Each structure stands twice: as structure tokens, then as C-alpha cells.
Amino acid sequence: MKLAPNLFTNPEMKATRAGFGEGMTALGEADENIVALCADLSGSLKLGDFISKWPDRFFQSGVAEQNMVNMAVGLALSGKIPFATSFGVFMPMRTLDQIRISVCYNNANVKLAASHTGISVGPDGATHQALEDIAVMRVLPKMKVIVPADANETKKATISAAKISGPVYLRFGRQNAPVYTTEDTPFEIGKINRLRDGKDVAIVACGVMVYESLLAAEELSKNGIEASVLNCHTIKPIDAETLIEVAKECGAVVTAEEHQKIGGMGSAVAEVLVESENVPMELIGIEDRFGESGESGELMEKYGLTSANIVKSVRKILKRK
Amino acid sequence: MNPHQFDIDTLTHTAKEIRGDILRMLEKAGSGHTAGPLGMADIFTALYFNILNHSPEDPLWEERDRVVLSNGHICPVLYSTLARAGYFDLEELKTLRAFGSRLQGHPNRLDLPGIETSAASLGQGLSISVGMALAARLDDEDHKIYALMSDGELQEGSSWEAANAASKWQLDNLIAIVDRNNIQIDGQTEDIFPIEPVRDKFEAFNWTVLEINGNDMAHILQVIESALEMKGQPVCIIAHTTPGKGVSFMEDKHEWHGIAPNRMELMEGLAELGLEEVAY
Ligand SMILES: Cc1ncc(C[n+]2csc(CCOP(=O)(O)OP(=O)(O)O)c2C)c(N)n1
Ligand SMILES: [Mg+2]
Secondary structure, eight states: OOBOTTTTTOOEEEOHHHHHHHHHHHHHHHOTTEEEEESSOTTTTTOHHHHHHOGGGEEEOOSOHHHHHHHHHHHHTTTOEEEEEEETTTTTGGGHHIIIIIIIITTOOOEEEEESBSGGGOTTOGGGOBOSHHHHHHTSTTOEEEOOSSHHHHHHHHHHHHHSOSOEEEEOOSSOEEEOBOTTSOOOTTOOEEEEOOSSEEEEEOTTHHHHHHHHHHHHHHTTOOEEEEEOOEEESOOHHHHHHHHHHHSOEEEEEEEESTTSHHHHHHHHHHTTOOOOEEEEEEOSSOOOSSOHHHHHHHTTOSHHHHHHHHHHHHHHO | OOSSOOOHHHHHHHHHHHHHHHHHHHHHHSOSOOHHHHHHHHHHHHIIIIIOOOOTTSTTOTTOOEEEESSGGGHHHHHHHHHHHTSSOGGGGGGTTOTTOSSOSSOOTTTSTTOSSOOOSSSOHHHHHHHHHHHHHHTTOOOOEEEEEESGGGGSHHHHHHHHHHHHTTOTTEEEEEEEOSBOSSSBHHHHSOOOOHHHHHHHTTOEEEEEETTOHHHHHHHHHHHHHOOSSOEEEEEEOOTTTTOTTTTTOGGGSSOOOOHHHHHHHHHHHTOOOOOO
16 A cells, blocks of 8 residues: 555644645536535635635535535535535534435435544534534435545545535544655545555554554554554445455454544444454444543543554454454 | 622723733633634623622522523633632633633533533524523523624524524513624624624514623613613614724734734733733
8 A cells, every 4th residue: 555655754744624625626626516615614624725716616604504505405406516514513413404304315416524523623622523423424325424534535535525426424634634645545435445464453443543543553563463454434335345354354353433432433344344244343432422622632642542542452352352 | 689799990990800811811722712702801791790690609599690601612701700700710710721621612511610501503502591581481580591692603593593482482581692793703794694684683583672882881781781671572782892802903803713812912912901911
């Protein structure tokens, strides 16, 4: 797998939402049917470039997310490819009914792009830390759910989302994070990226936890434990084939995500494996509670979203193998 | 009865101290919202130190007036006001937004005394206030519900669902105070997503509408007192405030919606306010 050579030394730091802004500019150039909507957070969603290049194709929707989502539906049903954007706690969380019936039941070609998800949002606190959105989006028929691992992958995911027809939910973070995939790293919706091969355990992760998983695998390797690391950027449709294959190969699976354990990516992986290749699993995620204020790093540490905690879970699961 | 009953001069002085707290808290935290809290300092002071029937030693006293802060992001002004009113120690203001603090980035009812509802998602506080006003009526309680809201959240449809509900039940124990500061995150409200005519809209929803200069202490007291006498309809007070009030380079600048002052800006701000130039 092609990753940046400076992966573990000094990777560039950039928030995934910045990759979204770049993706929107690329899409705007390529297809005049691409339009964007935002509910009074256009700076945070990095839409500045899109807005200045195509002011007519940007709809400032004000603090009115429910209306925004259904305006996107109307645009989609009229042939446009709308990207509706906000923070995860306000969209999709506030707009679930609109998404369920008007977006999904219509199979409308609406792309929902949310930033400021996960505990790493930091000082704004629990109210702003979307920890339930993956669960709530992946349960909806017709919805596809994508959680890119870094800014480069976010750009690719944004562009790919526009190329497929139907509802897509894209999930981004606020904080700067390592950029380690490259132009050449493949990205295909619905296809897990296997970033590292190892036969002792498979670590399946999404978003910022993919990098932590790579760090954990390096650490484990020093102690003779070889881990496969899988970037499960598409949580729905989930890549069951690859999951079953690695479960067979490794015999144990650890999952890691910046989201509630209940209903998240780990649950999605478990749903696949429990029906086919029922190996021991450990799930890392938020343990059924709200977040809080603090610096991003402090919170990731407290809630166990670190490479060290992944290493711990691997050691634990190896005893169950 | 209000436990403080400050006169106008003391209120004005207290509002200034609160502005100082806000700036110091935000500088120490390194993030947070500055413009809204500074603009609303006078109204918070008037409420907690003159108008409200409340009891800082007994924050859950049943007969207290309720202040529901709907636009939770302006919580620095609430925290400072509560601390100065005696709900908790002023020292704790230094912990705003820090790991382990009770002063969360947005208010958490379960953490801190004096918080009537957790808040942050805009357009929810007025509905909660309607529920409280209905409960007070059911229980034959005389206390008032003050719903503090922002102009930005009048863009949320849910605000208007609540406005409709309040007039359906003719909730004259409910007073909504809208911070009409004309700014939101992306710019001026009328450029981003126009909400005017606010007065006509509330009147069309069968509310009594009053307007105040929300940075004029005497005017604030006089109008809220007159609102307390009104019967038969909910009252909306449109409070025209200056966002960033008191610090000239922050005033009327939407750019100051959601950023904190750095050390230099803090000192300049404190100097303009005539307060001691010390950081937390
Ligand atoms: C439902 C919801 N959508 C979006 C936000 C993000 N947000 C926080 S403050 C704000 C601006 C709203 O304008 P206003 O409350 O008038 O801001 P201020 O006057 O304090 O600058 C926005 C969009 C939110 N808190 N809640
Ligand atoms: Mg405003």
C-alpha cells in the first residue's frame, strides 16, 4: 500500500475538513451541477474557495438545518448534485427525519458532509462532539457512510461521493491530523484499504484512528506481534469480503473508532463476522457516554482513543485467540 | 425578591466587572465566544442583580424565576454572572473550557448550579421555556420564565414553533429576550439569512413586543419591569445590543463571534473598560 514515506517521522498535519474544501473546488471545476449549501458555518467547512469561485452555486442556508436538507432534496430532484454541510451534531443529528424520508426514501442524490465529529472537537464540549452519527446514518436504507482517514483521502472521498448516485454521508474532523495517504493510495467506496499485513491480529479502524492503529502495529511489531491494519473508510456498504478474509487469516479482530461503541463501525464489523467468521473481537470506542471540554489530545487519551490503548486491546485479545 | 437589589450605578459597575471576567476567561481558555457575551452583559446583570427572584444558596429553590439560556455559546456571560451572584467561586472562572472543569464550553446543567438547561444547539430554548411556563401554570406558581435567545436562532423553524405554542396557551408568565445584535458566524444576519421584520413576526404570532437598547441599564430595568405587569400574552423583548460592547475593536464585528482575545487584546480590552490589566 502506498503511504507517505514520512508517515512516522514528520507527516504534514491537516484537518480532514480541509480535504473536503479541496474536493469541493475540484468538483466545482469539473461539473456545474455541483452545488453547496451550508448553515452558517461556511468557514469551518472550508467552503471559502468554492463560494468565491461559484457564488451562484452556493446557498447560504442560515441557522436552519432542517430546511437546508430538504432544499438539498429539491435541488437533487431537479438534477443538481447538492452537498449540504454543517457540524455533525446539527446535521445529520438534528435533521434525521428529513434525511430518512426526504433524502433516503426518495433515494435523492444528496450528499451530506459533516465536520466537527468525534471527541477531538475539544473545548466546545459534549454538545459539539458528534459521537452517534455513524450509527444513526448507517441504519438508514440507501445511505452510504464514509469516514475518511486523512485530508487527502477526504478529497478523494468527496469527489467519489459525487460520482455515485444516491445519498452519501461524509464525516470529517476539526483537528489537524497526520496526512499520510498519497495521490497514489487507492480509494474506492466500499473497498477496505489494507495498509499493513500481519497474521496475528487484524486492526480495523476509520478516521483518525487509522493512524493510531498504524502506530500501534509498529509498536506491536517490536514485540514480535504482527498486525494487519485495515482502513475501513466506508462503513456502509461495508466490505464484508475483505473482513471475512482477514478474520480467517488473523483469527482475531480489534476495531477502533472515534464514535460510540454502540452502533458504530465496530458494530458493523461485528455484524458481518458474527454471521460468517466468528473470531474474538475487541471494540474500541466511546463507552456509552457524552464527551466533555478539554484539549483534543487530553480527551483522546482519557477516552482510550490512542495507539497505546489499541496495543492493550491486542494483547488482551491474543489471550482469547 | 432579588437578593442583591443593586441600584443603577452598582449594576453598571457590575456589568463592567463581568465584561472583564469574560475577556479574562476567554483569553485563558484560548477559545470561545466573545462578541455575544460582551453584548449581553448588561441584561444578565440587570436580571441577576435586580430583577430575578432567585436564591444562589439554594439554586433549585422551587419558586425561583427561570432563566433559560437558549444560545448556549454565550455562556461566558452566564458563568461570570452566576459566580458574581454567589452560585460558585469566582476562582472557578479560570477553568472555562479546561479538561475537568464544570465550566464546559457550552453549559451543562448536570455540572454547574444555576444552569436551568444544557444548551448549544440553537432554536431549542424557547420550546423548553414554553414547557416550564406550562408547568408553572399547572402548579399555580407565580415565577416567571425568561427565555434568552439570539437573533441567529430565529432562523431556526423550531423557534417559531415555540412562538406559536406560547401564544396558543397565552403564556403571560413567559418573557423572551432576543439579543438583536445583527451578527452570526458567517456575517451580518441580514446579509446571511434575513430575519426582519422581527417585531412584526412576533406580533403576527400574537406576542406583545417591546424593544430596548440592551446596553442601557436604566432602559433595560424599566422595560423588563413593565413586561412583568403585562397580562394575556407572552412578551418578546427585542434587545438591540452591540456585539463586543465595551471593547471598541470588537464592537459590531462578526469576526469576534467565536474567537477569544489573545494576551495583547485582553490587556487593551481591560484598559478600555478601565479595569485592572491583569490576566487570569
Ligand atoms: C442548531 C445549530 N446550528 C448551528 C450552530 C452553530 N452556531 C453556533 S453560534 C451560531 C451563530 C448564530 O447566531 P447568533 O446566535 O446570533 O450568534 P452571535 O450573535 O452570538 O454571534 C451558529 C450557527 C448551533 N449552535 N446550533
Ligand atoms: Mg446574533
